Amino acid sequence: xxxxxxxxxxxxxxxxxxxxxxxxxxxLDANPxxxxxxxxxxxxxxxxxxxxxxxxxxxxxxxxxxLPGPGSIYLSQDLRFRKPVxxxxxxxxxxxxxxxxxxGRVRLRTTCTNQTGEVVLDGxxxxxxxxxxxxx
Numbered sequence: 001x002x003x004x005x006x007x008x009x010x011x012x013x014x015x016x017x018x019x020x021x022x023x024x025x026x027x028l029d030a031n032p033x034x035x036x037x038x039x040x041x042x043x044x045x046x047x048x049x050x051x052x053x054x055x056x057x058x059x060x061x062x063x064x065x066x067l068p069g070p071g072s073i074y075l076s077q078d079l080r081f082r083k084p085v086x087x088x089x090x091x092x093x094x095x096x097x098x099x100x101x102x103x104g105r106v107r108l109r110t111t112c113t114n115q116t117g118e119v120v121l122d123g124x125x126x127x128x129x130x131x132x133x134x135x136x
Contacts (some may be wrong), residue, residue, distance in 0.1 A: 003067075003068060003097055003100065003129060004097065004100075005097050005098065005099065006097060007067060007096070007097040008067070008094060008095060008096035008097070009062055009066040009095060010062065010092050010093060010094040010095075011058060011065075011066065011092070011093055012090055012091065012092040013058060013090070014088060014090045014091075015050045015054065015055075015086075015088065015089050015090075015091060016088065017087055019050070019054060020034050020035070020048070020054065020087060021035070023050075023053075023054045023057075024051070027053065029051050029053070031051075033045070033048065033049055034048060034049065034050065034051055035048070036048075045084050045086075047086060047087075048086070048087055049084040049085060049086055050084075050086070050087065052081045052085075054085070055085050055093070055120060056077070056079055056112075058091055058093035058112060059077070059093045059110045059121075060074065062093050062094070063095055063108070063125065063127055066095075067095050067097070068129030068130065069129070070130065071129075071130030071131075072127050072128065072129050072130060073127060073128040074125065074127055075125075075126045075127060075128055076125065077110065077123060077124075077125040077126075078123045078124055079110075079121060079123040080121065081121055082119050082120055082121060083114070083118050083119070083120040085112075085114065089114045089115060089120075090114065090115040091112050091113070091120065092112065092114075093110070093111070093112050094109075094110070094111045094112075094113070095108045095109070095111075095125070096108060096109045098124070101126070103128075104128060104129065105127070105128055106126070106127050106128075106129055107124060107125070108124065108125045108127060109122075109124060110122065110123045110124060110125050111123075
């Protein structure tokens with residue numbers, strides 16, 4: 001497969017209670033804004049929100065399974081958290097090739113949107129695609 005500027009892919013997931021709970025257990029991010037409804041009601045969000053890195057993980061899934069795909073090596077990622085992700089939001093992660101760099105590196109625009117199309121997270125990643133991929 002050849003990688004070119006403009007190539008893109010996406011995947012979607014609805015963030016459920018179990019996702020937030022399991023992520024808290026794995027990551028040790030037990031902030032009450034994620035786990036305690038009563039606490040979260042008193043915050044500016046008014047209800048529980050998902051961990052930001054849970055949405056960012058969907059970008060990693062796109063990179064590692066679709067574009068550039070299995071065997072890709074993450075070199076860097078910058079993230080800007082734009083809006084909260086609430087339980088039962090459907091998040092779509094999109095990655096798009098924006099530059100082919102020296103030493104075989106690929107720069108990707110990374111974006112997560114919710115079910116209404118609002119950007120909840122965006123940034124840029126640099127990855128090293130698997131050796132079997134050609135870049136043009």
